[in-house]
Amino acid sequence: MTTWTGQKRPRLEAAQQRRRTGRDGATISVKPIRIFGDPVLRTPADPVTDFDAELRRLVKDLTDTMLDAPGVGLAAPQIGVGLRVFTYHVDDQLGHLINPSLDLSPDEETDDEGCLSFPGLVFPVERAYGVVAKGFNMHGEPVTLEGSGHLARCVQHETDHLDGVLFIDRLDPVARKLAMKEIREAQWWGEPALQVKISPHRTWGKAF
Numbered sequence: 001m002t003t004w005t006g007q008k009r010p011r012l013e014a015a016q017q018r019r020r021t022g023r024d025g026a027t028i029s030v031k032p033i034r035i036f037g038d039p040v041l042r043t044p045a046d047p048v049t050d051f052d053a054e055l056r057r058l059v060k061d062l063t064d065t066m067l068d069a070p071g072v073g074l075a076a077p078q079i080g081v082g083l084r085v086f087t088y089h090v091d092d093q094l095g096h097l098i099n100p101s102l103d104l105s106p107d108e109e110t111d112d113e114g115c116l117s118f119p120g121l122v123f124p125v126e127r128a129y130g131v132v133a134k135g136f137n138m139h140g141e142p143v144t145l146e147g148s149g150h151l152a153r154c155v156q157h158e159t160d161h162l163d164g165v166l167f168i169d170r171l172d173p174v175a176r177k178l179a180m181k182e183i184r185e186a187q188w189w190g191e192p193a194l195q196v197k198i199s200p201h202r203t204w205g206k207a208f
């Protein structure tokens with residue numbers, strides 16, 4: 001669940017999902033976004049093994065929630081589902097990736113980065129400038145996503161979420177200390193955690 005400087009903070013809803021109708025008449029399903037402190041964000045996600053209707057609903061829920069927030073990326077653990085799935089919306093490119101594996105460029109860049117699970121928090125993070133991400137779409141078809149700059153940053157950020165890694169973990173000690181100070185002073189700090197949804201899918205053991 002990535003967002004960037006200048007975007008509004010996500011809504012902190014009650015546990016119930018919200019359903020409404022979009023401009024095209026389709027039903028939109030918006031899930032509450034899990035906030036730092038919820039244990040699901042520190043739990044490595046399980047690989048997807050069943051490419052079924054439930055998975056397609058998950059991709060739709062992630063997409064609707066990401067666009068509503070708004071954010072440029074959202075990982076399944078951020079809505080309480082422990083599966084290796086994320087969605088992205090960068091430079092008008094909208095998509096999703098399942099069971100990603102990344103090949104990172106040696107070149108790196110530092111840029112401001114935030115997260116929908118840390119409302120209002122933005123810090124510079126160093127990441128690889130380019131990425132080639134391989135995985136699957138919701139129909140089980142192989143997909144390769146190649147990008148640089150913001151797209152590469154988003155893919156790395158969301159894949160981190162699937163491994164229980166948060167962007168504050170990539171800050172240097174001084175910046176991390178400042179980030180934790182801002183978190184403790186934030187209005188959302190101390191919000192009660194929602195119940196984690198247990199995946200019904202068979203897993204392969206250790207996740208990414």
